Amino acid sequence: MTAKLAVSGLTKRFDALEALRAINLTVAPGEFISLVGPSGCGKTTFLRIVAGLEPATSGEVRIDGKPVTKPGGDRGFVFQNDNLLPWRSVLANAMIGPEIGGRADAAARRRTLELLKLVGLEGFEHYHPRQLSGGMRQRVNLARALAIDPDILLMDEPFSALDAQTREIMQTELLRIWEQGRKTVLFVTHQIDEAVFLSDRVLVFARRPGRVQESVEVALPRPRTLAIKRTPEFVRYVDHIWRLIEDDVRASVIEEHA
Amino acid sequence: MTAADIQSASRPAAPAAPAAAPEPAAPRAWAASLRRHYLAGLVSIACGLALWEVLSRFVVANPLFLAAPSQIFLAVVSLSASGELWRHIAVSGLEFVIGYAIASLIGIALGLAMASSVLAKQVSQPWISGLYATPTIALAPLFILWFGIGIWSKVLVVILLVLFPVTINTEAGLRTTSPRLIEMLRSFGATPRQIFIKVSLPSATPFILAGLKLGIGRGLIAVVVAELFGSRAGLGRLISQSADAFNMPELFAGVVVLAVAGIAMTAGFGWLEGKLVPWTRD
Numbered sequence: 001m002t003a004k005l006a007v008s009g010l011t012k013r014f015d016a017l018e019a020l021r022a023i024n025l026t027v028a029p030g031e032f033i034s035l036v037g038p039s040g041c042g043k044t045t046f047l048r049i050v051a052g053l054e055p056a057t058s059g060e061v062r063i064d065g066k067p068v069t070k071p072g073g074d075r076g077f078v079f080q081n082d083n084l085l086p087w088r089s090v091l092a093n094a095m096i097g098p099e100i101g102g103r104a105d106a107a108a109r110r111r112t113l114e115l116l117k118l119v120g121l122e123g124f125e126h127y128h129p130r131q132l133s134g135g136m137r138q139r140v141n142l143a144r145a146l147a148i149d150p151d152i153l154l155m156d157e158p159f160s161a162l163d164a165q166t167r168e169i170m171q172t173e174l175l176r177i178w179e180q181g182r183k184t185v186l187f188v189t190h191q192i193d194e195a196v197f198l199s200d201r202v203l204v205f206a207r208r209p210g211r212v213q214e215s216v217e218v219a220l221p222r223p224r225t226l227a228i229k230r231t232p233e234f235v236r237y238v239d240h241i242w243r244l245i246e247d248d249v250r251a252s253v254i255e256e257h258a
Numbered sequence: 259m260t261a262a263d264i265q266s267a268s269r270p271a272a273p274a275a276p277a278a279a280p281e282p283a284a285p286r287a288w289a290a291s292l293r294r295h296y297l298a299g300l301v302s303i304a305c306g307l308a309l310w311e312v313l314s315r316f317v318v319a320n321p322l323f324l325a326a327p328s329q330i331f332l333a334v335v336s337l338s339a340s341g342e343l344w345r346h347i348a349v350s351g352l353e354f355v356i357g358y359a360i361a362s363l364i365g366i367a368l369g370l371a372m373a374s375s376v377l378a379k380q381v382s383q384p385w386i387s388g389l390y391a392t393p394t395i396a397l398a399p400l401f402i403l404w405f406g407i408g409i410w411s412k413v414l415v416v417i418l419l420v421l422f423p424v425t426i427n428t429e430a431g432l433r434t435t436s437p438r439l440i441e442m443l444r445s446f447g448a449t450p451r452q453i454f455i456k457v458s459l460p461s462a463t464p465f466i467l468a469g470l471k472l473g474i475g476r477g478l479i480a481v482v483v484a485e486l487f488g489s490r491a492g493l494g495r496l497i498s499q500s501a502d503a504f505n506m507p508e509l510f511a512g513v514v515v516l517a518v519a520g521i522a523m524t525a526g527f528g529w530l531e532g533k534l535v536p537w538t539r540d
Contacts, residue, residue, distance in 0.1 A: 051445055071447045083442040086537035087460050096456070100446045130537055148446065 002065075004029040004184045005050070005152060009059035012045055018209035019045050022059070025203070025212070029151075030182040034195035034202045038245055038252040042210025043188045044156055050186065051077050051154050063152065073101055076145030078155040082137040084129040090116065090140050091125040097148035108147070115143045118177055135166040142177070155187045159194070168226055171197055179223060192245075193229060196220075196237045204244045207252065214244055325506035330514060333507035343496075347515065350481050350492040353409045357416025358477045362470060365421045369428025369466075373458075379429070390422035398484040407488045415484040420473035424466070431465025432458050464535045471527045478520050 005027040012020040019042040027033055035043040048054040050061050052071040061068040063075070071077075076097070084093050091109075094116060098108040116125055119139040129137055138158055145153060159167040171194060178185060189195050195202045199218050206213040218237060220228060228234050307327045314326040321329070337343035368386075372379040398415050405411040435458045443453050485494025493512045500509035532539065 053441060053445060071445050073447065075445075077442075077445040079438070079442060079445075081438060083436075083438050085439065085457065085460070087535070096443070097446045100443065100448045100452055100456075128537065 002029075003027060003062075004031070004064065005186075006062045006065075007050070007059070008062075010046070010049065010056050010061065011058045012042065012049060012054075012210075013057045020049075021209035021211045023210075023212060027184055027186070029184055032178060032185045032187065032198055032200045034187045034189055034199040035205060036189055036192055036195045036202060036241060036245070037205025037210075037213075038207055038249040039190075039256065040210075040252055041205035041207040041248070043205050045210070046205075047154050047156050047186060047188050050152075051075055053077075073097075073148050074151045076148055076150035076153050078138075078141050078145045078153060078158045080157045080160060082129070082134075082141040084137055084140055084144075086129050089126045089128055090121060090132070093129070093140055094143045094147050096144060101148065111149075112143070112147045115146050116140075118146075118180070119143045120173065133166075134162050135170060138162065138170060139173075142174070146177075146181075146183075150183065152184045152186065155185065157188050157190065160190060167191075167194070172226060174198065175222075175224060192238050192241045193234075196234060196241070197224060197226075197229060202237075202241060204241055206245070207248050216241060321506055322504050323506070325510050329507040330510040333505075333511040334514060337496075337508060337511055343511070343515070346491055346493050346496045346512070349409065349489075350485065350494065353412040353484075353492065354416060354477050354481050356409070357413040357480070358420055358473065360413070361417045361420035361473065361477070362424055364417070365424025365469070365473075366428050366466060368421075368425045369432065372425070372429040373432035374454075386422055386425055389418070390426065394418045395480060395483050398487045401484070402488045407490060412481055412484040412489070412492070416477045416480040419476040419480040423472040423476065424469040427465045427469025427472070428462065431462030434465075435461045464531070464538045467527065467531050467535065471524060471531075474523045474527065475520060478516055482516060 003026045005025070007023055007025040010020060010023040011018070023046060035046065037043050045054065049056050050068065052068050052075070055069075085096070088096075091112065094112045095104055095109065098104045098112070113125065116122060119142055121136065121139050121143065124132070124136065129140070132140070138161075141158060159170050162170060175198060185198075187195070187198060196218055202216040202218060203212050204214045204216060205211065216237065220231075220233060220237075311326045311328060314324040314329075318324045325333070334343070368382065372382055395415060395418075397418070398411070401411040401414045405414065439457050439461065440453055443457055448456070481492065482494040482497065485492040486498050489495045493516055497509050497512040500506070500512065
């Protein structure tokens with residue numbers, strides 16, 4: 001199987017700070033990969049470089065063998081803050097991608113309406129963001145990224161602003177949607193249990209400099225339900241990853257409060 | 259978490275009927291909210307007018323110094339019946355509308371230029387900051403000297419007073435566009451032009467409207483003060499000639515018309531904001 005995404009020797013420096021050092025990664029089509037690590041480990045920077053929102057200092061990112069330099073329709077970005085346009089309806093917000101690509105025709109509109117249905121927003125198409133709950137706004141965020149039918153979904157802590165219960169619901173929703181389209185997903189999160197629950201593979205990042213400490217294969221059967229979070233296998237994965245990053249997290253917490 | 263969140267979690271089952279829409283208020287509730295919000299204000303105005311009436315009739319008791327609200331009302335009625343009031347309103351209104359329209363167009367254009375070009379901003383910033391803080395209305399006599407006592411000298415004063423708040427707000431609105439929203443558009447490969455049209459301009463609209471709203475009060479002041487310095491007709495002229503004749507009811511009539519115009523236009527703008535930029539309401 002050829003790689004959907006291949007990252008080699010990726011390094012990013014912000015002046016003196018080495019945010020990412022020599023990241024190598026190969027992702028198969030349809031693979032769900034999570035990136036976890038303490039604050040400041042560069043996982044979000046990594047995602048932004050893959051998105052083409054930020055240039056790499058050295059090394060390269062290839063999608064289907066072609067090097068990435070700028071944003072493109074093969075990648076859909078789901079933001080941490082939903083970044084919805086407050087003056088647009090749910091449908092108009094979800095249509096922004098096709099619109100920018102100059103393909104906002106009737107077919108794109110039909111597809112987007114289907115997607116809104118898929119993410120559970122049927123009946124809310126003409127609502128405005130201020131009328132929606134946080135969970136619903138993140139559904140629009142996801143539908144907006146899916147509306148350009150990308151090969152790869154890049155998700156930057158999309159559920160971090162939601163309360164714990166809504167977050168669990170959104171995790172199962174995301175898996176349901178993913179099972180239907182089997183997009184390749186890179187998912188950045190702080191929540192270890194979220195990463196294990198969702199992923200085929202969890203990349204554990206370390207900080208100073210940001211690098212991949214370990215790649216953990218999650219061999220839990222799919223489809224997964226929330227009940228799996230209480231199985232001993234699941235807990236073992238979470239414990240293992242937590243031990244990998246514990247010292248780093250302590251260090252970053254102390255720094256943030258210093 | 260909403261009901262729809264829970265329900266749609268149980269797989270593709272259709273979500274419940276939309277529940278998040280604000281409910282239309284019942285008429286009774288509407289009347290109650292009217293009473294809650296405006297009753298105190300209305301009572302306060304009524305008491306103020308009554309006090310004014312009593313003061314001017316029984317305490318000051320001298321129409322040379324203070325006119326009573328009832329006398330002012332009668333003056334408005336008679337001035338409007340004779341057509342004189344309408345003549346003044348027409349002249350002042352024309353000066354205001356021409357000046358305000360020109361200032362809005364130039365102000366928005368200048369604000370756009372300053373937001374999109376660093377050089378344009380560096381060149382114009384000191385002038386705009388300086389002139390905004392200067393009481394340029396004091397230059398009205400000079401403009402009258404240059405352009406005569408007709409409407410154009412007043413139009414110029416209106417432009418000078420309205421231009422700067424509009425420019426400054428337009429520039430600020432465009433400059434403070436959320437970087438996160440810009441980044442969202444960039445992630446879809448948007449061009450700078452698309453970013454401007456789809457994000458910067460709509461998100462600057464509330465600022466531009468606020469600048470235009472600020473311009474109303476300043477424009478009215480400009481018209482009246484410029485007319486006081488020299489004019490053939492207009493509400494400022496009405497006020498100054500009434501003062502010369504010690505006709506207090508007519509002087510106040512001019513002021514009342516201006517106040518009503520200012521309040522009406524500001525309220526109209528509030529309504530327009532509700533229509534154009536409803537997302538800023540909460």
